[in-house]
Amino acid sequence: MTKGRPTRWTVPALLLLAGCGQAPVLGEFEYARPYGGEKRLPARIEFAAGRIKVGRTKAANLYQMNLRYDPDRFRPIGSYDPDGMVRLGAASIGKGDVRVGRSRALPQTAHIGFAPEPDLELDVLLGAAEAELDLGGLRLSSLKLTTGASRTTISFTTPNPGACQAASVTSGAGQVYIASAGNSGCAEWRFDGGVGKVTIDLDGAWPADARMALNLAVGGVTLHAPKRLGIRVTMEGFLAKFAGDGFTRSEKTYTSAGYDAAARKLEVEVNSAVSGVQVEWK
Amino acid sequence: MRVGDQGAVLLALVFAVGVGWGVGTAAAQPGAKQPEPGGSIELDRLGDPARLEQQLRQLLRAAPGVPLTIPGSQVRRGDFRLGSGDTLSGHGLVLQGNADLAGTVTGNLVVLDGDLTLRSGAVVRGDALVLRGRILDRGGVVRGERRSLARTSLPEAGNPGATGPFIKLAGLAGVVLTLSLLGFGLVLFAKPQLEVVSDTVTHSLFRSFLTGLLAQVVAIPTAGLLVVGLVLSVVGILLLPFVALVIPLLLAAAILIGFLAVTHAMGESHLRRRMAAGALVGSPNSYRYLLIGLGSVAVVWLGWIGFGWVPVAGALVFLVALVTTWVLATIGLGAFLLSRGGLRPAFTGQLIPPEALTDEYLWATPQFGVTAVRRPGQAGARTREP
Numbered sequence: 001m002t003k004g005r006p007t008r009w010t011v012p013a014l015l016l017l018a019g020c021g022q023a024p025v026l027g028e029f030e031y032a033r034p035y036g037g038e039k040r041l042p043a044r045i046e047f048a049a050g051r052i053k054v055g056r057t058k059a060a061n062l063y064q065m066n067l068r069y070d071p072d073r074f075r076p077i078g079s080y081d082p083d084g085m086v087r088l089g090a091a092s093i094g095k096g097d098v099r100v101g102r103s104r105a106l107p108q109t110a111h112i113g114f115a116p117e118p119d120l121e122l123d124v125l126l127g128a129a130e131a132e133l134d135l136g137g138l139r140l141s142s143l144k145l146t147t148g149a150s151r152t153t154i155s156f157t158t159p160n161p162g163a164c165q166a167a168s169v170t171s172g173a174g175q176v177y178i179a180s181a182g183n184s185g186c187a188e189w190r191f192d193g194g195v196g197k198v199t200i201d202l203d204g205a206w207p208a209d210a211r212m213a214l215n216l217a218v219g220g221v222t223l224h225a226p227k228r229l230g231i232r233v234t235m236e237g238f239l240a241k242f243a244g245d246g247f248t249r250s251e252k253t254y255t256s257a258g259y260d261a262a263a264r265k266l267e268v269e270v271n272s273a274v275s276g277v278q279v280e281w282k
Numbered sequence: 283m284r285v286g287d288q289g290a291v292l293l294a295l296v297f298a299v300g301v302g303w304g305v306g307t308a309a310a311q312p313g314a315k316q317p318e319p320g321g322s323i324e325l326d327r328l329g330d331p332a333r334l335e336q337q338l339r340q341l342l343r344a345a346p347g348v349p350l351t352i353p354g355s356q357v358r359r360g361d362f363r364l365g366s367g368d369t370l371s372g373h374g375l376v377l378q379g380n381a382d383l384a385g386t387v388t389g390n391l392v393v394l395d396g397d398l399t400l401r402s403g404a405v406v407r408g409d410a411l412v413l414r415g416r417i418l419d420r421g422g423v424v425r426g427e428r429r430s431l432a433r434t435s436l437p438e439a440g441n442p443g444a445t446g447p448f449i450k451l452a453g454l455a456g457v458v459l460t461l462s463l464l465g466f467g468l469v470l471f472a473k474p475q476l477e478v479v480s481d482t483v484t485h486s487l488f489r490s491f492l493t494g495l496l497a498q499v500v501a502i503p504t505a506g507l508l509v510v511g512l513v514l515s516v517v518g519i520l521l522l523p524f525v526a527l528v529i530p531l532l533l534a535a536a537i538l539i540g541f542l543a544v545t546h547a548m549g550e551s552h553l554r555r556r557m558a559a560g561a562l563v564g565s566p567n568s569y570r571y572l573l574i575g576l577g578s579v580a581v582v583w584l585g586w587i588g589f590g591w592v593p594v595a596g597a598l599v600f601l602v603a604l605v606t607t608w609v610l611a612t613i614g615l616g617a618f619l620l621s622r623g624g625l626r627p628a629f630t631g632q633l634i635p636p637e638a639l640t641d642e643y644l645w646a647t648p649q650f651g652v653t654a655v656r657r658p659g660q661a662g663a664r665t666r667e668p
Contacts, residue, residue, distance in 0.1 A: 028432040030417065034425065071433065078429060079329055 031078035032064035050108030057113035156183035230262025244279030475624025479543035494616030540614025545575025
């Protein structure tokens, strides 16, 4: 019966055509506040998935964010509390379905900037994100970064004009690269890592001596160090191994040549289950 | 809507605006409050733009085409322009149009379904919020916060919704083509073994599935035990890289050959049924069996490509295709193992050994009640005892 065929195939064909015609829509959110002489700025960034860049503002804003997000799965975060805390980013609205392949994920991006004037207390929470944080030139007073399965780069291209008390990085299963850590001016660094790789470039101004605590489960840490920096590494943990030229070993402590005479000293304490620390001189 | 209804809506809006004006005056804050079941409209605080947009759209739906007024403020439908030197006192609300500012707004400014252009000299002393539009800065100033929420469609090149089915279709075609070529290679170089595995599938389907399932369960522990054994033997550590490479390869080959044998069996069954029904099918051969079987599996995945985008049903179609393929692969793996890679036809249903079908066997083996035929050219020869 040829007469029945058009009816039989019409509905599936229309559904197929409708499927082809679906156009994904991105939400765009812009949020900014002009700088009004604020002395300090506590800032919390949440970003579940996508690419995020954090740096200085281009205009005379206290903060600004340009966000492109998947409106079906995320909502923009943008609020400024009366106590002066800003919250930025994109949070999940709990409607995630099965999106296995990256090709199906929408290109979610966030560009966030902060003014260089106030003391910045930065708290960043990342999910499955690719993050670039260029914090050079910002008056960073503290940094707390928590990442899930992400690839994160934190760079300090210019010295911190302020005084950074502490910086902590907690990484689940991802890669963390820190460039010119000496410019951060942070007196204490702490890394807590699950499974992943941490690379730290120790170049920079180093306004004072510093301490670095590396708590790692499985993974590796590579330190790229300038020769003018005195480094002492204390290894604690099971199956943790150290590799580096020009170090003198004394039980669990490895001390670089010329440590006592160095203008700036870095104490590194490694607590690791199964991982290694490698020091490469620049 | 009837004239009477419009009048009632207008009356309600005027009443609502009057209440809002009263509250705003009492609090010495310019603004508008609209008593709605879902809450009231607040232009003083723009911290929750999603809720504000929802409220404004509810208002627009309730009073389409009705002019709105907010005491101490300006409400405009359609495009709005504030010239240089002009001042808008209080908050401003622009609905379904663009706002072009060169003057001063003393309060907050909200634009719904339009863009806000801030020209040189434009000043918004409060916050600026644009819902479903953008803020175009041409040298103006917003002294408070500026927010804009917009939607944009992805360009065609990065539109997975439009290109998705075609990419998937191309992927499926590639997989089917690859499997077809591998299958043809098997038919060409190992046809007897492929047929044995295929016959095992046909005659011991359930047994093959159970065997395949068991193999999947024990594969990883077995490999683990093997690795541990090699490590414990110390000398065997040297073999670890080799074993780590060979075991996955063997497993993949078994699954692949088994899967191809299943498609072979599917095609053969289909063609034999058609021939039994009297259909003229041309030349039934292994190449054709494979193509028919692979085509049948591809049809299941075509269903997902076509309707995978449909919510819920799409996921179900995907699940069906995945489970079907897994079941076939499991059966194939089981048949491969049962037949020892096509070398042992114990489960092929061949109850009579192949040699029993030869003329030699028939001549040599007397059947009950049947006198053995004489071998041609051997006059007087007697039938041998088996």
